[in-house]
Amino acid sequence: MTLFDLAKKNVARNLSRYALYVGTTIFSIIIYMTFATLKHSGEISALAETSGQISGLMNASTFILLIFVALFIAYSNAFFLKGRKREVGLYSLLGVRKKQIGLILLFENLVIGAVSLVIGIGLGLIGSNVLLRLLLNLMNSDLSIGFTVSTSALVETTLVFLAIFLFTSFQGYRVIYRFKLIELFHADKKGEDVPKASPLMALLGILTLGTAYTLALQDLATSPLWGYLAAAMPLLIIGLTVIGSGLLFHSVLIFILGRLKANERWAWRRLNLLTTSQLLYRIRGNAKTLTLISIISATAITAGGAIFSVYYYAEQQVTSYAPYTFAWQGDKQDIDADVLAETSVMQKTVRVALETGEREYGVIDETTFRKLAADLGWSEPEPLQEQGVFLIDPFYDERFSEDVNDVTLDETMYSVASRYDKTPLNVMTFGGLFLVTPDDVFKTLPGEGTMYQAVSVADYKEQTALSDRLSTADNFSSATALYAETMAMHGALLFVGSFLGLVFLVATGSIIYFKTMTEAEEDRSKYAVLRKVGISKRDIKRTIRQQIAVVFLAPFSLGILHASVALFAFSRLLVMDFTVPVLVWMAVYSAIYTLYYVLTVRRFTKYVI
Amino acid sequence: MESLLQVNAIEKTYGKGNTTFKALNDVSFTIEHGEFVGIMGPSGAGKSTLLNVLATIDTPTAGDILVEGKNIAKLDEESLSDFRRDHLGFIFQDYNLLDSLTVRENILLPLAVAKTPVRETRVKVDALAKRFGIASILDQYPYQISGGQKQRTAVCRALVADPKLIFADEPTGALDSKSATDLLQTLAGLNEAETTIMMVTHDAYAASFCRRVLYIQDGKLSHELIRGSKSRDVFYQAILDELAKGGATDDAI
Numbered sequence: 109m110t111l112f113d114l115a116k117k118n119v120a121r122n123l124s125r126y127a128l129y130v131g132t133t134i135f136s137i138i139i140y141m142t143f144a145t146l147k148h149s150g151e152i153s154a155l156a157e158t159s160g161q162i163s164g165l166m167n168a169s170t171f172i173l174l175i176f177v178a179l180f181i182a183y184s185n186a187f188f189l190k191g192r193k194r195e196v197g198l199y200s201l202l203g204v205r206k207k208q209i210g211l212i213l214l215f216e217n218l219v220i221g222a223v224s225l226v227i228g229i230g231l232g233l234i235g236s237n238v239l240l241r242l243l244l245n246l247m248n249s250d251l252s253i254g255f256t257v258s259t260s261a262l263v264e265t266t267l268v269f270l271a272i273f274l275f276t277s278f279q280g281y282r283v284i285y286r287f288k289l290i291e292l293f294h295a296d297k298k299g300e301d302v303p304k305a306s307p308l309m310a311l312l313g314i315l316t317l318g319t320a321y322t323l324a325l326q327d328l329a330t331s332p333l334w335g336y337l338a339a340a341m342p343l344l345i346i347g348l349t350v351i352g353s354g355l356l357f358h359s360v361l362i363f364i365l366g367r368l369k370a371n372e373r374w375a376w377r378r379l380n381l382l383t384t385s386q387l388l389y390r391i392r393g394n395a396k397t398l399t400l401i402s403i404i405s406a407t408a409i410t411a412g413g414a415i416f417s418v419y420y421y422a423e424q425q426v427t428s429y430a431p432y433t434f435a436w437q438g439d440k441q442d443i444d445a446d447v448l449a450e451t452s453v454m455q456k457t458v459r460v461a462l463e464t465g466e467r468e469y470g471v472i473d474e475t476t477f478r479k480l481a482a483d484l485g486w487s488e489p490e491p492l493q494e495q496g497v498f499l500i501d502p503f504y505d506e507r508f509s510e511d512v513n514d515v516t517l518d519e520t521m522y523s524v525a526s527r528y529d530k531t532p533l534n535v536m537t538f539g540g541l542f543l544v545t546p547d548d549v550f551k552t553l554p555g556e557g558t559m560y561q562a563v564s565v566a567d568y569k570e571q572t573a574l575s576d577r578l579s580t581a582d583n584f585s586s587a588t589a590l591y592a593e594t595m596a597m598h599g600a601l602l603f604v605g606s607f608l609g610l611v612f613l614v615a616t617g618s619i620i621y622f623k624t625m626t627e628a629e630e631d632r633s634k635y636a637v638l639r640k641v642g643i644s645k646r647d648i649k650r651t652i653r654q655q656i657a658v659v660f661l662a663p664f665s666l667g668i669l670h671a672s673v674a675l676f677a678f679s680r681l682l683v684m685d686f687t688v689p690v691l692v693w694m695a696v697y698s699a700i701y702t703l704y705y706v707l708t709v710r711r712f713t714k715y716v717i
Numbered sequence: 718m719e720s721l722l723q724v725n726a727i728e729k730t731y732g733k734g735n736t737t738f739k740a741l742n743d744v745s746f747t748i749e750h751g752e753f754v755g756i757m758g759p760s761g762a763g764k765s766t767l768l769n770v771l772a773t774i775d776t777p778t779a780g781d782i783l784v785e786g787k788n789i790a791k792l793d794e795e796s797l798s799d800f801r802r803d804h805l806g807f808i809f810q811d812y813n814l815l816d817s818l819t820v821r822e823n824i825l826l827p828l829a830v831a832k833t834p835v836r837e838t839r840v841k842v843d844a845l846a847k848r849f850g851i852a853s854i855l856d857q858y859p860y861q862i863s864g865g866q867k868q869r870t871a872v873c874r875a876l877v878a879d880p881k882l883i884f885a886d887e888p889t890g891a892l893d894s895k896s897a898t899d900l901l902q903t904l905a906g907l908n909e910a911e912t913t914i915m916m917v918t919h920d921a922y923a924a925s926f927c928r929r930v931l932y933i934q935d936g937k938l939s940h941e942l943i944r945g946s947k948s949r950d951v952f953y954q955a956i957l958d959e960l961a962k963g964g965a966t967d968d969a970i
Contacts, residue, residue, distance in 0.1 A: 376829045376838055381822050382815070389817040637813040640774055641874070642801030643830050645794060 118195075119216060128625070130220055132184040132618060136177045137228025137269055138235055139611055143173055144261035145236035146243065169604045173611065178272050180615050185276040187622050189213075189283050196284060206284050213280040221273035229265060233257060239607070246599035303392045305362035313355025320348035324677050353402050353666055357395040361662060362388065379643070379651040386655050390627065397623060398663045401616045405667025408612035409697055410674040413690040415605035417679070419598045420689035426591045428502070428530060431484055432562040433571065433588060435537040436581035439559070445574055446566040449483035451476070453533065453560040456553050458543070460515045469543045471517075473550035480532040483564065489526070489544075496525035498544035504529045505683065515543065518553055533562060536585035613697060617704035620660055624708050628715045635716040645717055652716070653709055660705045668694065719786045721882060721913055722748040722771070727780030727790075729766050729936075740766040741777070742936040748882075748915060753908040755927035756917045757956070763936040764917045765886065771915070772805060772884050773797045784881070802827055806875030806883040810890035812867040814859040814874075820866075821846075821855040824873045831878065845873040849903065865896030872903065876912075883907075885916040889923050901926045921960060925953035932959070 119126060147166045199209050237255055324345045369375050369384040391398075432449070440452070456471045472480075474492050481489055489498065499512060504527070514523045522545070531540045537560065545553070560583075565571055568587050575588040638648055671694075679686040729741040740763045748754050758764050769775035771782060773789055782790050789800060807813075814823045821842055828838045846852040849869045854862050859870070868888060875883055885904065889897035905926045908914050916927060924930050926949065930942045942959060944952045 372835050372839075376825060376835050377832060378830060379826075381818065381826065381829055385815075385817040385822070634815055634817075637815060638826075639798075640772070640801075640807055640809070640813065641827055642798055642803075642805065642807075643826075644798030644802075646798075647830055 118212070119219065126188075126220065128622060129184055129188040130224055133181055133220065133224040134228045134231070135614065135618075136181055137224055137265065138232045140173060140177055140268060141229050141232025141261060141265045142236040142239055143170055143607070144264045145232065145256065145258045146240060148258040148260045148264075149236075149240060149256055166604070169608060172608065174268060176611065176615070177268075178275070180618075181272050181276060182279065183619065184622060185279055187626060189280055190626070193283075210281045210284050213284065214277050217273060217277045217280060221269070225266065225269055228269075229262065232265070236261075239603075243600065243603045246595075246603050303362050303388060305359040305366060307363065309355060309359035310363040313352055313358070313360045316348050316355060317352030320345050320352055321673050323348070324673050327680070349406075349670055350399065350403060353670075354395065354399045356666065357398040357402075357662070358392065362391055365391070379638075379647050382638075383651045383654045386631075386651075387658055394623065394659070397619060398659070401619060402663035402666040402670065404612050404616050405664055406670035406674070408609045408616075409667060409671035409694060410678075412605055412609035412697065413671060413675045413686065413693045414678055415598075415601050416693045417675075417684065417686040417689040419602040421684060422594045422598045423591070426587055426594055430534040430536065430585055430587035430590050431532055431564075432534055433565045433568040433586065434575065434578055435534040435560060435562045435583075435585045436578065437537070437558060437560050437583040438581055440561055441578060441581070443563055443565065443574070445571060447563060448566055449562075449564040451479055451483060451562045453480075453538075453562060454557045455538065455560055456550070456555045456557045458517055458553065460517070460543075462510055462512060464510050467541065468539070469515075469541050470538055471543045471545055471550060471553060473547045474544055475547055477532070477544040480562075484532055486532070492525060492544070492546045494546060495520075495522055496546075497522045498526050498528060498542075499524045500528045500531055500540075500542035500544065502529060502531040502535065502540050517543070517545070517549070522549075533560075534585040534587075536590075537562075537583045609697070610700075613700055616663075617701060621704065621708050621711075624656060624659065624712055625715070628712045632716050639717065648717055649713055652713055656705065656709050656712060660701070660708070664698075664701060720747045720783075721750045721752075721785060722915075723781075723783040723786075724771070725781040725783070727770060727777040727782065729763075729770055729775070730778045739936050741770065744780075744933070744936070744938055746931060746938060746941075748913065751908070751911050751913055753905065753914045753926070753928045754916070755924040755930040756915065756933060757919060757921075757924050757930055757960075758933035758939075759919070762933045764919075764933055766936075767933065768884055768886050768915075768917045772807065773801055802831060803878060804881045806878070806880035808868070808871050808875050808883065808885040808888045810887035812859070812864075812871045812891075814867055814870060816859050819856050819858055820851060820862065820870050823859070823870055824877055827874065827878045841877055842873070845876060849873055863896075864892050865899060868892060868896070868900055869903070872900070876907075881913065883912060883914045885914060885918075887918055887920075888916065889918070889920060897923070921953060921956045924956050925949050930956060 143166075147170055196209055196213075199212075200206070236258075240256065323341065365384050365388045369381065369388065375381045375384060432451075434443075440450075443450075453472060453476055457468060458471055459466050459468050477498065478489060481487075492498065497515060497517075499515070501509070501512075503509070512524060512527075514521055516522075531538070531542065533540075533542070565574070569591050571586075571588045572592070575586040578584060579586065579589075635648055639645075672690075675686055675690050724744060724746050727741055727744050728739065731738045731740055744763075744767065756764055756767060766775065770777045773792075777790055780790070781788050784800075784804065789797070792800060814820075815826075818826070824842050824845065825838050828841065833841075842855070843852065846855055849872060851866055851869050851873065854866060859867055862870070868891075871888075888904070889900055892900060901923055904914055904916070908928070916923070918924050925944075928944050930944075932939045932941065940959075942952075942955055947955070
């Protein structure tokens, strides 16, 4: 029997063990292939011309994905090798040379790589076509496309994964040369001291995280810290968060578990004793993984939450920028659609001296403003006094903007009776800044005034043809066009965001799954003892559920906490309320994560009892 | 008074179709309260299968097992677990201690599962540990203590829930001769204090501590030896003689 026969037999016999690794690899290839196809697809390029951000976004995302996929495969390969140390040791003991063992592993890895590449690319082709359609849908595009096969995506995927396989093969080779035979047989037999956490380190962990959160919640505009540290600030926050999370798993969790175990009233009930001991026994070795998972989860939840929020508010944003479907300078035109509101606006322009310099305002009279307010369904403005004006400033931000309390028009002083922070007229046509004066004041202001038209029609999202016909007018603005643009951009953003979010989610779930199943192998005999001692399946299932729940829940809750702080800071920066979209996103994320938990518990239980 | 354990014509068949193998074939015997019974036989004779079936870890293909008149072959999975926990104690060759628990925690595990109050648990564990000379290592972990100490810990765990019957599966198999003798004397002492013990062994020396020895061969009980009023040394010689008759297939020494 040649060595290669041995390797082949090995693969065939240990198929279930290989299945996990092969599965991860195939999954990574599918993801990468799908993404590369999208990037290289002609349809996307065509879209990219109209909205320039997409191609840049795709390139950046592919790069992130590349790093991530490489890490993920390297990680699962390391796990895979760890599980096989004993087998390698056995070969070694039987006198097979290290070089030959290395060859076996190399051969195996190449076979796995080739098989995964073929399957992954095949499935990736299907996946990318499905997702391409979904993407076009999200972007509100009515392009229709056939089945696409992108040669450049194929070449790119193959090259990337060949490089990765080369790296993992080298990883395997290194494992063989680095270890000594004796270690192989005592790898998991060595008794380990149950970890004790120093309260000092636990406290330090909490303090570090607290500092990171405090820094993150500093107001960008007013905090002196941002002034000093500027660009270093985000790095500092991320660094402290990572260290804090690490300490939390390394010390705080151990501290809590130690306390629980010491509490006899609680611990000496059912299998609580076993649950805490098992967790304690494992947790220090798992601290790095748990930290990694909490950070990945936090990233995915934050990015996804932010993107989803922006998408969620996209429509609102459109209507706030373009309250009327169309607006233009000049005379009325025929509108062949269901008109909801129509107003002619006479606008004059004034320059007003303020503390921070001169600003240009559009001026409209009170009658026009009342008509606009009524069209838009605003509450009725109170009557203007003789010396009063309304100030409309949709860009007002209390942190940056000057409070304007009176303005001088034509050498007369007017006091601002009321300030509106939303505009009644399309920003792209009118500019957004207005002063509303009493009708007679408006007439006496110098200048001829310019005539504008503002029209609202029903189903404004669907009026592309009308919008195109009107677009020749001067200073034309269209909510229809703005909506299409916004959707194209945010749709792509949402797509890329949820795609990467999903990849991260699957990665975290899989990492915990790998780890837990590796432990299941070591723990099998323990649960056999419990069964023999007369502990019921019900009790054993309960302790398994609890143990796995802690391993899943601890990094996830921390990830959620990190993400909540980040999203809170982000929403304050953008002055938007993220609550609803973020909660929806977190709910979806948690649901998929829970699925992973249930799957892991099932497999674990099935394996050990 | 009813017999503690009554085994009626049990069979255990492995495999399906043409390749079946009868590990146990029509085995019947009785164990009374307070007995110390040894089960001997060559490797593959069915000793471990018998113990597993009696210990309710495995189920017989046919036949009945009555413990104080109650047929445990008919119990469902959950009641079997409870039965095992409340009435049976186990001692294994490889101790089967959990290495993530301290000695104390290993011993009290069955009580914890039975939801015994903390105070009672503590009293019981301390008393047992003192009796078996492991009080000083209660807070150590299994990997820190010797084989003999591990086995005494296992004995404490087997006894902590006051079982009716203790099953010992090659309990001296992994011990040096000094520790083995200590353990056997401990078991004999327990037996004198009214605990019923059934021990599977292929070591004649270990078997000589029993009051009665059953031989099993090819899945069947072949014969039995009773110590009666003989001294342990005489009984030991009788067992050796009996084994010698078995011929070359014997692995008793």
